Amino acid sequence: MKSIYTIREAQANLPKLCNSKKRFVIARRNDPVYVALPLEEFDALLETMEIMSNPEAMKILQASRAGKLKYTKLDLDDENFGL
Numbered sequence: 001m002k003s004i005y006t007i008r009e010a011q012a013n014l015p016k017l018c019n020s021k022k023r024f025v026i027a028r029r030n031d032p033v034y035v036a037l038p039l040e041e042f043d044a045l046l047e048t049m050e051i052m053s054n055p056e057a058m059k060i061l062q063a064s065r066a067g068k069l070k071y072t073k074l075d076l077d078d079e080n081f082g083l
Contacts, residue, residue, distance in 0.1 A: 001022065003022070003023065003024050003025060004024070004025045004026075004027055004032070005026055005027070006026070006027060007026055007027075007028055017036070018036075021038045022038070023035065023036065023037040024036050
């Protein structure tokens with residue numbers, strides 16, 4: 001299945017396109033004007049943007065990538081995970 005459709009193609013195939021759960025682009029005169037993506041991808045994108053816009057979260061992520069944080073095993077039986 002291709003990923004770029006004209007408006008007419010998208011209108012004719014919208015149920016099929018949505019059920020495919022794949023991203024697609026709608027173009028007018030070969031100019032992309034709209035992007036559709038599954039809700040799960042959209043939610044993941046928003047969550048990533050929220051984390052990246054949080055300075056404290058980014059500090060922790062950078063420290064983790066640099067190996068500067070101590071690994072803590074979580075206790076899944078504890079409501080606070082043993083933290």
